[in-house]
Amino acid sequence: MGVVSPGFRGRPRESSRRLPPGQYETHDFPVLSAGPTPRIAREDWEFTVTTETGDRHSWNWAELTALPSENPTVDLHCVTKWSKFDTRWQGVSLDVLLAEVETAADYVMVSSYGGYTTGMPLEDLLHGQAWIAYGYDGDDIPPEHGGPARLLVPHLYFWKSAKWVHGIQLLPQDEPGFWESLGYHDYGDPWREQRYQGD
């Protein structure tokens, strides 16, 4: 237990089994980005998976949205402490997008329009855990929340769910992306409170 601050009581204790350590629930949808919001027209949008041998698999907007989609309802956990429950998305499972991709790689680097990057194990994108999402709460994803399409990988801290997603590079080893290079944890499991390097 930490050092007690006299007179601090906090909120009434809810049964917070859904809340990872150090998080609090919010009903807003805060926005966190390192720079201006890029605006990408759907007709210009493209998503590319590149393997470690250089094979490329690309989808434009029509191709992506023609694929079978899912409607996951998930909890989000941001490293800045807020969690938001029961967010409703529409998107294509990475299991679908990666089904035909041949690779021996164990890691990925996800990159976005605007230059953002984030890295993680390939396993974390598979088995129904991750989507390329293009719908939020019954509507398009607003640009400030990553539209037209973003990665959704809700079992990791939300910085892994790259906004304005543009591509995935398969890699034989883990490499740090944008926030991982700036002191944030390589993996980012909210339930183990892996916020920063060394956590």
Place this chain on the structure above:
Amino acid sequence: MARAAVPRRLGTRLRWQVATLVERRAENEGASTLVLDVPDWPGHLAGQHVDVRLTAEDGYSAQRSYSLASAPDARHVEITVQRVGDGEVSAYLVDGLAVGDPMELRGPVGGWFVWSAGQADRVLLLGGGSGVVPLMAMIRARRAAADPTPFRLLHSVRSPADRYYLPELRRGDPGLTTEFLYTRTSPDGRSRPPGRIRQEDITGFAWPPETSPMCYVCGPTGFVETAADLLTGLGHDPDHIRTERFGPSGG
């Protein structure tokens, strides 16, 4: 988006440290600066933040992140906290924590929204409300380093009573220009009608995009989205615009 010129790894675990409140200064009706004694503070860069952890007697704890307000080499660590409506942490920090009381913090955290001396030829700071806090750390760092880089601060607040750091900003610094925008109530004699930030507010105050100023934009999401869009619309390079947004939910 370029890589930041700061150390790549923190290397060791960021440990929780006990901080003691030395002084509390009211900045305005809703915000106070907490002056903290942190014996093993490792130093920081202007623009970084800390995680604060409060623990109640029954072991319940709550964490939040706050921007550092103090210059990197200041004797004490300072954060400025705005009281958020039902904020369980902010209300306690602004009204409850007494001089001599302990709390925990760890940091510094964040290596992107930072400025250090010599990093850019010109620096434009756009702050909305308490988003001025990390920008003030940059102004203080510039002063402490006697750095001559021209700085311009445009601070958007609801009314004159909502300004931060007023005596210090009034004293001013050579090479620093400060201007306020009022969104709801302007002081008498101002020709600009109250309202949110507009293109002419930036063109009338900022350097032109061709001079490539480094732009730091911090505030509530709506302010940052608008201000950053205005900057890119005017032709500022997105790679020269660094943003830090905080939602209305803070707490």
